Amino acid sequence: MTLYPKQIMDALATVRYPGTGKNVVEMNMVEDDLRIAGLHVSFTLIFDKPTDPFIKSMVKACEAAIHAYVSKDVEVEIKTKSLQAPRPDLPDLLPGVRNIIAVSSGKGGVGKSTVAANLAVALARLGHRVGLLDCDIFGPSVPKMFQLTDARPYSEHINGRDLIMPIEKYGVKVLSIGFFVDPDQATLWRGGMACNALKQLIGDANWGDLDYFILDTPPGTSDIHLTLVQTIPITGAVIVSTPQQVALADARKGINMYQNEKVDVPILGLVENMAWFTPASHPDERYYLFGREGVKQLAEEMNVPLLGQIPVVQSICQNGDDGTPEALDPATPTGQAFMQLAARVVTQTDKRNLEKAPTTIVGIHK
Secondary structure, eight states, X not given: OOOOHHHHHXXXXXXXXXXXXXXXXXXXXXXXXXEEETTEEEEXXXXXXXXXXXXXHHHHHHHHXXXXXXXXXXXXXXXXXXXXXXXXXXXXXXXXXXXXXXXXXXXXXXXXXXXXXXXXXXXXXXXXXXXXXXXXXXXXOHHHHTTOTTOOOOEEEETTEEEEOOEEEXXXXXXXXXXXXXXXXXXXXXXXXXXXHHHHHHHTBOOOSEEEEEEEOOSSSOHHHXXXXXXXXXXXXXXXXXXXXXHHHHHHHHHHHHHSTTTOOOEEEEEEEEEEEOOTTOTTOOXXXXXXXXXXXXXXXXXXXXXXXXXXXXXXXXXXXXXXXXXXXXXXXXXXXXXXXXXHHHHHXXXXXXXXXXXXXXXXXX
């Protein structure tokens, strides 16, 4: 039996790439390296990106087409390559990032994103190079907090890769899945899809040189948190909670997640949000709506620093909705509180780096 290139190409022309309706031949996905040696056929399939989700299925489909339209006795060898350079592994994934800080909470509704956004702005105001990644794939809020709901990042081709360019505002480089999805539609993704999207925002973006890379993580403990500790070495975690007991119970779980021996991410400290309410007309008065100093007591119990106590004032909510974080105005009491928080995070990060070895990523076991 004699094989000819046209037979192979005609068979491959029956294989269509999902989503385009075109076959691999007309899409120029077959490299000009087709070789035939007796009943052995070899060639290369070309994909745009090394992360193309259809690589394995397309290889199997091409092999099946040759067996179906040429002969089942043909021995098929298919290699793959991508036009874009692959995503680098550690330590080259984020080579210019010095410190990665995860801002976390055991439960939702405690103001974690507000703290993360203001911490990033305050660090930038202290003169640091700062990036902020909204890791809450299903409920992104950072675009609104930075008045960037209409922002659409573009990509640039850098060193053989198409990299997303973060949006810069208030001196902070910002990325969020909210830039890429309809804000009025629910994001109905399985865990794997959400985790892959997060990996792209981390590894396929041009973050450049950063002193602090702030991660606004989703509430609780989830696939997203596991993906983060398996993808990048988190320098330390900042845990946010309100003083009430039900929030503190969940804050303990958040602390435990990072202190788990397999994760081993140092806790930089706790932040007590909504520590007290101060009326605008009576700035010297304090009303403890959610309990008094519960987070401070938890910090003492867990032997970790209390990084700050943030009061409840109307301007925090209003400025968050308006996209002007409170830390932009350090003359206000809350602005001062966030600037003090940022200074303490810097101190604790430096202390952590002096006393502890760099964090390693969590291994993936199959």
